[in-house]
Amino acid sequence: MRKMVYLFTLLAVVTLLFGCQSEDSTSPEDAPNEVVSLKLGLMPAVDALPVFIAINEGLFEDLNVSVDVELFTNANNRQTALQTNEIDGALTDLVAFLNNWHNGFETQIVTSTDGSFSFLVNDQFNPEEPVSLGIMEVSVTNYLADTFIAPNYTLEKTYIPEIPTRLEMLAQNQLDMALIPEPVASIGERNGLTKAVSVTDEEGESVQAIVFTKTAIEENEVAIKRFVAGYNEAIELINADTDLALDTLIEELDVPPEIKPFVTLPSYQPARLPSRNYMEKITAWVEDIQGITIDQNIDAYFADFVE
Numbered sequence: 007m008r009k010m011v012y013l014f015t016l017l018a019v020v021t022l023l024f025g026c027q028s029e030d031s032t033s034p035e036d037a038p039n040e041v042v043s044l045k046l047g048l049m050p051a052v053d054a055l056p057v058f059i060a061i062n063e064g065l066f067e068d069l070n071v072s073v074d075v076e077l078f079t080n081a082n083n084r085q086t087a088l089q090t091n092e093i094d095g096a097l098t099d100l101v102a103f104l105n106n107w108h109n110g111f112e113t114q115i116v117t118s119t120d121g122s123f124s125f126l127v128n129d130q131f132n133p134e135e136p137v138s139l140g141i142m143e144v145s146v147t148n149y150l151a152d153t154f155i156a157p158n159y160t161l162e163k164t165y166i167p168e169i170p171t172r173l174e175m176l177a178q179n180q181l182d183m184a185l186i187p188e189p190v191a192s193i194g195e196r197n198g199l200t201k202a203v204s205v206t207d208e209e210g211e212s213v214q215a216i217v218f219t220k221t222a223i224e225e226n227e228v229a230i231k232r233f234v235a236g237y238n239e240a241i242e243l244i245n246a247d248t249d250l251a252l253d254t255l256i257e258e259l260d261v262p263p264e265i266k267p268f269v270t271l272p273s274y275q276p277a278r279l280p281s282r283n284y285m286e287k288i289t290a291w292v293e294d295i296q297g298i299t300i301d302q303n304i305d306a307y308f309a310d311f312v313e
Contacts (some may be wrong), residue, residue, distance in 0.1 A: 059250060126184050127199065138269070234311045
């Protein structure tokens with residue numbers, strides 16, 4: 007009799023333990039109605055529009071993911087927020103991404119984004135003479151200058167980190183050309199400058215990306231999957247109605263409505279990862295321009311949430 011009581015007691019304990027384990031291991035993927043959350047750092051660029059549209063149109067809400075956005079105007083502040091885990095992910099560029107890996111801060115790319123940059127000139131521009139170009143030194147602007155401008159002009163690079171300063175110097179004829187991202191480039195065009203060359207992508211690739219910290223990827227996998235799904239739905243809305251993107255740009259990035267006819271929007275593509283060849287190309291450029299060697303581990307650069 008004592009043996010029977012013991013067996014029943016043991017069975018009850020085992021059942022209780024397994025029941026608790028099952029309850030504790032329930033994930034948001036197993037509970038689709040549970041709301042998960044992310045915090046994302048964005049820059050005031052056209053790349054950010056799909057995220058804002060997904061928020062404003064309730065696409066993330068329908069997927070039960072809450073996306074909190076912080077808009078940064080300073081890349082250094084964005085970087086600090088990432089490193090201190092104040093945000094889970096950020097809109098950045100591949101040059102900054104590779105430098106972070108080289109310096110030991112290993113984020114991962116979840117998707118390329120679609121940006122737009124313009125090389126602006128003033129009315130004194132003479133393409134036959136050496137061109138003084140305002141860019142940022144260790145940045146995607148320098149890469150774009152080498153890729154799209156250097157083959158066609160004799161360049162004298164002037165390194166100016168602040169975008170408003172570049173615009174002002176160009177307007178005052180202290181520069182011949184400046185590389186400016188959208189939508190600021192269109193403000194310059196509205197004020198009398200000319201877009202000599204506009205760059206939105208390179209053979210379907212992009213120098214811009216949304217990255218997440220490894221902590222976020224390990225702990226918020228479900229939230230990131232839902233984020234990517236909402237991002238893709240926003241891309242579909244943009245491609246069906248370009249005015250939606252333009253109106254969102256004016257509303258969310260606080261730019262004057264008068265620039266709407268001037269804005270060069272990119273061709274928005276669904277979430278995707280950069281190709282290995284493209285990453286190798288960007289890496290080779292970063293190594294050459296900075297005189298460093300980056301330990302390439304391209305597979306580790308990517309967190310594949312793209313279906």
